[in-house]
Each structure stands twice: as C-alpha cells, then as structure tokens.
C-alpha cells in the first residue's frame with residue numbers, strides 16, 4: 611500500500627515537470643569566408659558567391675567553425691538555468707539556436723512556446739525615442755496596444771532611464787550602452803515569457819539595476835516560465851539560477867545544481 615502511494619507520488623512529481631526546451635545532440639556550425647587572400651572588393655565577393663560549390667557548403671576559402679558539439683539537455687518549466695564557460699565556448703550560439711535564429715547542422719531543438727532571446731545586441735531602433743521603442747518593443751512581443759499602455763509607466767520606472775531627467779523622450783542613440791541595455795531588459799521583462807533567454811544583459815546595468823533584474827527573473831520563474839541566463843558574473847548566476855550548464859569548446863562539460871557546477875568551474879578556471 612505504502613509502495614503504491616510512493617509510486618503515485620513519484621509519478622505526480624514527474625508529471626509536474628513539464629519540459630519547455632529539449633536539445634537533442636545539437637551541433638551548430640558557422641560557415642565563414644575565411645580568406646581569399648585579403649581580396650575584399652565587391653567584385654571579389656561576388657565572384658566568390660558565383661564560384662561557390664554546388665553543394666552550397668564550405669567551398670574554397672570558406673571555413674567551418676564548429677561552435678556547438680553534440681549538446682543534449684532538457685529544461686523544465688520553472689527552472690532558471692545559467693550558462694557558463696570561457697569566451698567562445700558556444701553559450702550565445704546555443705541560445706540563438708534555441709531561439710530558432712540558427713539552424714542546427716544536425717540534432718534537434720524542441721521548444722514549447724516561443725522562446726524570446728534578450729541579448730545585449732537585441733535590436734531597438736536607435737533613431738527612435740526610448741518611448742517609441744517601449745511601445746514598438748511591447749507590440750513586437752505580442753502585447754496589445756492596451757497592455758502596452760497599461761505597462762508603459764512600469765517599464766520606464768523599472769528601467770530607471772528617467773531617474774536623472776527626461777531621457778525617455780530622447781533618441782536611443784543618446785543613451786549609454788548600460789542605459790540601452792536596461793531599457794531592453796525592462797521591455798522584455800514586462801511580459802511573462804514561456805522561455806526567456808538573457809544574454810549578459812545583467813552585466814551591463816549598475817549594481818542596483820542588477821538586483822532589480824535578478825528579482826524580476828525570480829518572478830518570471832514563478833509564472834511558470836523557463837529562464838536561461840548567460841553571464842560571466844558568477845554572482846548573478848548563483849543569485850538567480852538553480853541549475854547550470856557548463857560549456858567548453860562547444861561541448862557540454864557539466865549539467866547540474868548551481869553549487870556543484872560552479873565549484874567545478876571555479877576549480878578548473880582558477881577563479
């Protein structure tokens with residue numbers, strides 16, 4: 611009887627874990643025009659395109675960068691997952707593949723819902739004011755005009771852009787990189803996402819903003835989403851994530867609870 615109860619409990623726990631992202635042996639390869647002896651003219655570029663081999667693959671002068679190598683994992687609803695690893699280890703590439711922006715060379719990415727990638731380079735329009743960008747950004751994320759209107763003040767307050775004067779009515783190009791990153795984060799974080807991926811966004815804001823963002827990430831998790839965070843700040847990863855994936859040279863070295871993975875990473879990298 612007790613055994614049956616135990617099994618029932620375990621099944622219930624398993625049921626509660628709803629997968630949101632599954633990566634199955636994912637390989638990502640960039641094809642780069644790696645040479646041509648420095649011939650950079652438009653005619654040279656055109657002739658390279660014309661001469662490209664019929665397979666459409668890496669022809670003469672093309673180089674392949676194998677950025678992600680056979681990565682497999684399953685992410686569940688409610689998890690906040692940190693991605694760590696040295697420069698060029700494939701963290702951003704993996705996120706871009708999960709967002710559907712890069713096709714895997716082989717393997718598969720399955721996602722439940724539309725993942726949103728919030729990168730430091732996410733596109734806002736530099737010539738438009740912060741205000742217009744909040745509105746357009748909200749609409750682009752699928753919010754209605756009403757929702758954007760309702761959330762507008764909250765987004766601007768969260769970003770802190772107006773703390774030192776009326777900056778929200780100035781074009782984005784007048785913002786510092788930290789201010790722009792804060793606004794991007796604030797727009798993206800205004801919505802509850804199925805899967806939200808944040809690439810280094812926290813590293814750009816000041817400490818106060820980082821604390822606010824970390825709080826917001828915790829809230830987003832409560833609303834049943836899955837959050838991925840790429841960061842070189844081990845502090846941010848510790849404060850926000852309960853699970854960490856450690857990538858090195860495109861391979862998944864370790865996947866486990868934050869404490870264990872961070873400890874191993876710090877031991878290896880001497881940080």
Ligand SMILES: Nc1ncnc2c1ncn2[C@@H]1O[C@H](COP(=O)(O)OP(=O)(O)OP(=O)(O)O)[C@@H](O)[C@H]1O
Nearest residue numbers: 640642675677695696697698699700701702703704
């Ligand atoms: N657009 C691109 N074209 C060609 N190669 C690329 C491109 N973007 C990244 N790479 C290569 O892919 C590899 C992984 O890069 P990626 O940006 O994913 O690493 P990362 O772990 O996010 O690095 P960082 O911590 O420095 O941001 C690197 O070798 C990089 O040179």
